[in-house]
């Protein structure tokens with residue numbers, strides 16, 4: 428059977444979300460590990476005054492691409508940016524581009540999404556669900572398509588404690604929800620969002636669950652796989668250890684703790700912190716693309732891409748790790764760092780008062796008296812809002828079944844297992860991943876290495 432690199436040779440690949448955290452790593456690994464891939468078509472929108480071409484060429488200059496650049500200085504010739512705004516009808520792809528895509532694409536990786544926990548429901552629905560539906564419709568017009576890989580999240584079903592690698596019935600029929608929200612004013616949608624999302628913690632996990640249902644509906648017509656990563660962190664090994672370019676999930680928490688701002692947070696010391704390095708997720712994604720295209724499974728296969736089952740690491744251990752900040756605070760720290768976790772709500776409230784609000788009040792008073800604008804209370808209010816949204820995930824445990832991931836591993840040749848390593852088995856990888864990402868944070872004054 429063809430190796431993964433052999434399979435991708437000569438193939439045209441369509442990627443959404445290529446300018447995002449995971450998308451960039453996917454583009455890089457595909458170019459580096461599958462050097463004979465024919466072309467990567469990236470659906471990109473113009474943003475912040477930059478055209479989509481400018482955005483893509485800036486992205487390719489980033490440090491993440493150093494190794495690809497070394498191997499093949501002309502790698503950019505394989506990248507074809509296509510202008511697309513995913514929440515517009517027809518994904519706002521021009522007729523000529525559509526013609527090109529439908530005639531040549533062999534594999535689609537759908538990474539784009541809004542991952543904000545506080546996204547208004549209508550927008551999360553438009554991007555995470557309706558755009559997925561539109562992309563699938565486009566995929567159905569591609570005669571040479573061999574695989575459609577949808578990136579979901581391990582938390583799409585976080586209202587369950589045990590999560591198998593199957594697609595669960597959606598909380599609501601997506602079409603019904605789309606139709607009923609269409610005519611509603613935004614303020615009404617905002618008011619009824621908590622009732623609609625029910626036992627989901629936010630609009631993100633809720634719409635990702637609906638997207639899986641949309642994908643499943645088409646699985647008889649296309650060869651589909653769904654990848655469900657847990658909390659995606661910095662790279663473990665490739666293209667170099669510790670690469671990360673965002674403040675999502677634990678990263679923002681680490682920085683706030685390293686600057687001595689965040690000193691208390693509600694988390695369960697004994698709950699599994701299911702962190703997975705971005706390079707492992709991308710390896711699984713590429714391997715799943717290969718398997719789906721070669722084996723054409725009859726139903727969509729779901730890959731829970733998690734680590735807790737094989738190599739559990741706990742929030743308490745991360746908390747211990749952050750003690751290193753006591754000796755090495757990040758630059759321009761507000762105070763000497765001293766971050767602690769508690770699972771007790773009242774205790775947390777007490778420490779918020781004593782070690783967050785009170786010092787902020789004092790500092791703002793000092794700023795006022797010295798003729799400057801007070802700012803610390805504002806910063807803490809934002810921090811508390813963000814932490815409030817994350818605590819749901821750090822206070823409880825989930826258990827994921829990873830049969831399909833194991834099955835996929837067993838199908839890889841020994842050579843592919845080296846290139847597309849899937850399971851970070853050594854127990855040191857969590858600490859390596861966190862340590863290197865902390866180095867990334869501290870070495871650049873807490874701005875990240877490659878902010879797009």
Ligand SMILES: CCCCCCCCCCCCCCCCCCCC(=O)SCCNC(=O)CCNC(=O)[C@H](O)C(C)(C)COP(=O)(O)OP(=O)(O)OC[C@H]1O[C@@H](n2cnc3c(N)ncnc32)[C@H](O)[C@@H]1OP(=O)(O)O
Pocket residue numbers: 542543544545579580581582656657658659674675676677678679680682683684689690691692694742745746749766767768809812813814816817818820821
């Ligand atoms: C006491 C400490 C002990 C610590 C040990 C225990 C650690 C526990 C950590 C628990 C983490 C749990 C994480 C669970 C995650 C579950 C994951 C589910 C997995 C997924 O499927 S997808 C990925 C998940 N999505 C996210 O993580 C997104 C969550 N974030 C949001 O929804 C929003 O960011 C949030 C939290 C609502 C905040 O919004 P807002 O206030 O509007 O701020 P922005 O994010 O838009 O940022 C504005 C601006 O500020 C910059 N920024 C953000 N954070 C920092 C920072 N720490 N330092 C410096 N700058 C920061 C940000 O880049 C923006 O800049 P722009 O220039 O882009 O405007």
Ligand SMILES: NC(=O)C1=CN([C@@H]2O[C@H](COP(=O)(O)OP(=O)(O)OC[C@H]3O[C@@H](n4cnc5c(N)ncnc54)[C@H](OP(=O)(O)O)[C@@H]3O)[C@@H](O)[C@H]2O)C=CC1
Pocket residue numbers: 443444445446447448449450470471472474511512513514537538539540541542554578579580581635655656657658659660673675676
């Ligand atoms: N990060 C994590 O911890 C996890 C992520 N996931 C999933 O992985 C996938 C990728 O996540 P991640 O890379 O972290 O997310 P990012 O927020 O870093 O990237 C999101 C991507 O989607 C694109 N996008 C957003 N809106 C639009 C739009 N309207 N039109 C075109 N493109 C758009 C963004 O483009 P632009 O640059 O133009 O904004 C960006 O390229 C998502 O599906 C997410 O659910 C799953 C589990 C964990």
